[in-house]
Amino acid sequence: MRNSFFTYIARNNTMALLGLAALVIIVLAGLLGPHLYPYDPLAIDLDHIKSPPSLEHPCGTDSTGRDILSRILFGARISLFISITAAFGAMLIGLLFGLLAGYFSGPIDTGLSMVTDIALAFPSLLLAIGITVIFPPGITTVVIALSLVGWASFARLVRGLTLSYKESLFVEASRAIGCPTGRILFRHILPNCVSTILVALSLKMGTFILAESALSFLGLGVQPPIPTWGSMVGLNRMYIHSAPWMVFFPGLAIAVSTLAFNLLGDALRDYFDPHVNV
Amino acid sequence: MIRHVIKRLLLAIPTLLGVTFITFLLIKSVPGDPALSLVGERANPETIAAIRQELGVDQPTIVQYAGYLRLILKGELGRSYYTNRIVADDIREKFPNTFRLAMAAMFFASTIGIGLGVIMGVTRSSIWDRIGSIIAMAGVSLPVFWIGLLLMFFFSFVLRLLPPSGMGDGNLLYLILPASTLGINSAAYIARITRSSILDVISQPFLVTAAAKGLSRARVIFKHALRNAMIPIITLIGLDFGSYLNGAVLTETIFGWDGIGLYALDGIIKRDYPVVMGTVLVGAAVFVLINIAVDICYVFLNPQIRIRTTGREPG
Numbered sequence: 001m002r003n004s005f006f007t008y009i010a011r012n013n014t015m016a017l018l019g020l021a022a023l024v025i026i027v028l029a030g031l032l033g034p035h036l037y038p039y040d041p042l043a044i045d046l047d048h049i050k051s052p053p054s055l056e057h058p059c060g061t062d063s064t065g066r067d068i069l070s071r072i073l074f075g076a077r078i079s080l081f082i083s084i085t086a087a088f089g090a091m092l093i094g095l096l097f098g099l100l101a102g103y104f105s106g107p108i109d110t111g112l113s114m115v116t117d118i119a120l121a122f123p124s125l126l127l128a129i130g131i132t133v134i135f136p137p138g139i140t141t142v143v144i145a146l147s148l149v150g151w152a153s154f155a156r157l158v159r160g161l162t163l164s165y166k167e168s169l170f171v172e173a174s175r176a177i178g179c180p181t182g183r184i185l186f187r188h189i190l191p192n193c194v195s196t197i198l199v200a201l202s203l204k205m206g207t208f209i210l211a212e213s214a215l216s217f218l219g220l221g222v223q224p225p226i227p228t229w230g231s232m233v234g235l236n237r238m239y240i241h242s243a244p245w246m247v248f249f250p251g252l253a254i255a256v257s258t259l260a261f262n263l264l265g266d267a268l269r270d271y272f273d274p275h276v277n278v
Numbered sequence: 279m280i281r282h283v284i285k286r287l288l289l290a291i292p293t294l295l296g297v298t299f300i301t302f303l304l305i306k307s308v309p310g311d312p313a314l315s316l317v318g319e320r321a322n323p324e325t326i327a328a329i330r331q332e333l334g335v336d337q338p339t340i341v342q343y344a345g346y347l348r349l350i351l352k353g354e355l356g357r358s359y360y361t362n363r364i365v366a367d368d369i370r371e372k373f374p375n376t377f378r379l380a381m382a383a384m385f386f387a388s389t390i391g392i393g394l395g396v397i398m399g400v401t402r403s404s405i406w407d408r409i410g411s412i413i414a415m416a417g418v419s420l421p422v423f424w425i426g427l428l429l430m431f432f433f434s435f436v437l438r439l440l441p442p443s444g445m446g447d448g449n450l451l452y453l454i455l456p457a458s459t460l461g462i463n464s465a466a467y468i469a470r471i472t473r474s475s476i477l478d479v480i481s482q483p484f485l486v487t488a489a490a491k492g493l494s495r496a497r498v499i500f501k502h503a504l505r506n507a508m509i510p511i512i513t514l515i516g517l518d519f520g521s522y523l524n525g526a527v528l529t530e531t532i533f534g535w536d537g538i539g540l541y542a543l544d545g546i547i548k549r550d551y552p553v554v555m556g557t558v559l560v561g562a563a564v565f566v567l568i569n570i571a572v573d574i575c576y577v578f579l580n581p582q583i584r585i586r587t588t589g590r591e592p593g
Contacts, residue, residue, distance in 0.1 A: 015412065015415075114292055114296070115296070117292075117293060117296075118292070118293050118296030118297065118300070121293045121296070121297060121562065121565065121566045121569070122297060122300065122562050122565070123520065123521060123523050123524045123561055123562060123565045124524060125524035125525075125527065125528075126523065126524060126527070126542075126557070126558045126561045126562060126565075127300070127558070127562070129527070129542070129546065129554065129558065130300075130301065130304045130554065130555065130558040131304065133546055133549065133551070133554050134304055134307050134308055134551070135307070206419060210419075210421055213421055213423075214421065214422070214423065214528055217421075217423050217528065218527070218528075218531070218543060218546055219546065219547065220546060230421075230423075233421070233423060233424055233427065234423070237423075237427055237532065240427050240430060240431050240435070241431060241435040244431050247424070247427050247428075247431075248428070251421055251423075251424030251425075251427070251428070252424075254421045254424060255416070255419055255420050255421060255424065258419035258420075258421070259415065259416060259419035262415060262418060262419050263415065266415075
């Protein structure tokens with residue numbers, strides 16, 4: 001039995017270990033932080049407007065005296081929830097398209113692949129902007145927009161894998177003993193794609209943290225007063241020269257979370273890649 | 279090879295149709311009269327009537343789509359709700375600014391990216407390679423709008439070296455911050471791909487020969503290794519150029535750069551749908567066309583594909 005992923009990164013990949021640790025901290029901070037941390041993310045305190053970072057307010061306060069750290073902690077929930085849900089949504093759509101396109105050749109493949117190519121041809125942020133600008137803003141709209149933007153790369157990935165597994169001996173054997181197609185797809189081919197999908201999923205979550213924050217930055221994400229990392233940067237950017245901490249800390253949270261997902265995705269790829277492990 | 283080029287161009291047609299179909303569906307999803315959502319209520323009645331006629335508002339969806347396509351082919355992307363100006367004219371006016379920014383960003387990204395990638399590749403597994411990998415990984419993960427604001431804070435407000443925003447009538451100093459911001463993610467990607475493609479060629483016999491016959495290390499690396507590692511790098515640079523349209527919305531917003539990104543943002547804030555959809559449509563079309571151009575260049579650059587495709591041609 002080979003080492004578990006955790007043992008693998010603990011031994012070989014310090015950066016990924018740091019990434020994993022950062023992610024655990026961010027998730028815990030998002031879940032527990034708002035309960036433990038004394039400040040309310042929405043509480044306005046006009047006596048402490050734009051205070052620089054101090055012991056009392058570790059990340060400073062914003063233009064209406066709201067504590068930045070408490071807003072970052074709350075924003076973690078939104079960013080993580082949206083990026084994780086949307087990544088799973090994109091994966092499910094992509095999985096279905098990819099399995100069907102790869103397994104059935106002919107018109108089904110041509111049709112599905114064409115839809116995939118068109119979706120891939122769209123610059124992702126522009127498409128997400130087009131969707132979010134029309135539908136009422138909120139968590140659901142952002143999740144749907146990102147899923148619709150991100151599924152195509154999964155579809156292409158899974159189609160490729162399915163194409164290669166479809167000709168393999170174990171699939172031929174299950175076909176020979178009369179396995180129904182659904183069972184072949186989901187019980188025989190799908191489990192073999194899991195490792196590759198996991199890698200893509202982790203990288204996609206990183207991309208979606210960036211995309212969600214970009215939409216919020218443009219005012220198309222979850223609406224104020226609910227704090228999100230992107231909108232904190234967007235709404236406070238006019239204070240960049242007088243109160244840079246208002247922009248610095250929320251952006252740092254975005255960068256660290258994205259980096260953590262990317263490091264983890266890269267480490268997963270190395271872990272699953274037999275060439276590296278030999 | 280010509281056959282390959284033609285085939286690639288033909289394949290672009292369904293893609294472009296699909297792109298227009300998506301923007302069509304989005305416009306149709308705006309509640310209310312689609313003709314009004316294209317030109318706004320302040321347009322004069324004749325324009326509204328003409329658009330409504332062209333769109334065939336009470337016709338089945340597919341007929342409406344045909345009407346929408348006809349409008350696009352005429353270059354009619356609608357009118358701005360607020361200024362009542364023709365969206366296509368506005369985009370035509372602002373596009374060169376975005377193009378200039380994107381060219382500068384590409385120059386920045388290629389120089390930094392290839393430089394960093396070569397250093398990482400030739401010093402494989404050394405401390406430089408490790409530091410470079412961390413920088414490249416961080417560069418991929420940075421939010422464009424955040425790094426732009428930090429660069430602005432540092433270089434304009436702290437050091438007072440560069441102008442914080444605006445276009446400065448073509449003064450190149452104004453281009454430095456927006457171009458570096460727009461190019462930073464791309465530079466990191468280019469560094470990573472350069473490193474891996476240098477590693478692919480570095481152990482090949484022709485490089486051993488080049489070193490053995492006494493060529494200088496710089497000559498071996500730049501003349502022999504890098505040249506052969508160039509194909510994937512150039513492909514990535516080309517593909518990234520298309521994605522600058524994504525980043526342009528964010529970068530232009532921060533630096534007040536008067537291109538189509540800032541134009542789109544203005545439309546977003548005012549919910550000026552024709553402006554947003556026009557930019558999305560033009561952006562997507564440009565993206566598709568650039569990808570095709572890159573694909574075709576790729577054939578010219580890579581002799582293996584050239585031989586394979588010409589080999590397949592009869593006669």
